[in-house]
Amino acid sequence: MNRRLFFFAAAAFVALLGGGPGVQAAESMKVSASFSILGDMVKQVGGDRVEVFTFVGPNGDAHVYEPTPADAKELSESKILFINGLGLEGWMTRLEKSSGFKGTVVTASKGITPRKMVEDEKTVTDPHAWQDLANGKIYVANIRDALIAADPGGNATYEANAQRFLDGIAQMETTVKQAIAKLPPERRKIITTHDAFGYFGAAYGMEFIAPEGVSTESEASAKDVAKIITQIKKEKIPAVFLENVTDSRLLNQISKETGAKIGGTLYSDALSPPDGPARTYLDMFRNNIDTIAAALSS
Ligand SMILES: [Zn+2]
Secondary structure (H helix, E strand, C coil): CCHHHHHHHHHHHHHHCCCCCCHHHHHCEEEEEEEHHHHHHHHHHHHHHEEEEEEECCCCCCCCCCCCHHHHHHHHCCCEEEECCCCCCCCHHHHHHHHCCCCEEEECCCCCCCEEEEECCEEEEECCHHHCHHHHHHHHHHHHHHHHHHCHHHHHHHHHHHHHHHHHHHHHHHHHHHHHHCCCHHHCEEECCECCCHHHHHHHCCEEECCECCCCCCCCCHHHHHHHHHHHHHHCCCEEEEECCCCCHHHHHHHHHHCCEEEEEECCCCCCCCCCCCCCHHHHHHHHHHHHHHHHCC
């Protein structure tokens, strides 16, 4: 089929369905979210009333991203832009400017207590606040309030969706705490590629150690890697975990040199594609805690 014929056929099909281009857009509010985890949270709260466009998709790295002209177009048509904040999306300012976005920017992490870390003698803010479910509840409340402010007619829907989601998060908190309580305390220590699980570790009593810092932008130095190898051997750290958003070569090398086993893949900064094990925020937690528990139970 040639292109013109295809478009004609597609238009005819849409007409047959009784809708036309734009009908859906007129009914649902268009919003954008910076990365897949936040995009899912907005979808859970927004339900059918919102159409969510996500810039950094499944398995994507939200620290470093090159926005496309299609992103600028989607953003220009959005009423709300949801970002994580805490320095995660360094590429957003340029995208916002180039798109001519006139809507409201909502920082989903607003109100959480930021975790600070010292890296190369500089104090940096850890952006991965979503990895603590208590912070996830704050994200949901911020998303709910922003959607209600932009679309007051959807008040009841947003309230109900947010409550259902908050209940799911509360349940997951219990699941995570119970799973970690079963692990021997000396084994609650694991290695990941970059420092994405500081909030998780602080909330649930685990120690995460990473050769890379809180951003994937800077690579681990030979000195950092050597230090971790020594630490793994000395403290008998049982497992290293790959991440869906980072290259696995470094961790494979560390595993080989130390004998620490590869515990599996953790979803840190992005969801999986729809056919994967971390399609949603809650599935991500379920997958991560199952993977950690399987690798660390003695
Ligand atoms: Zn990260």
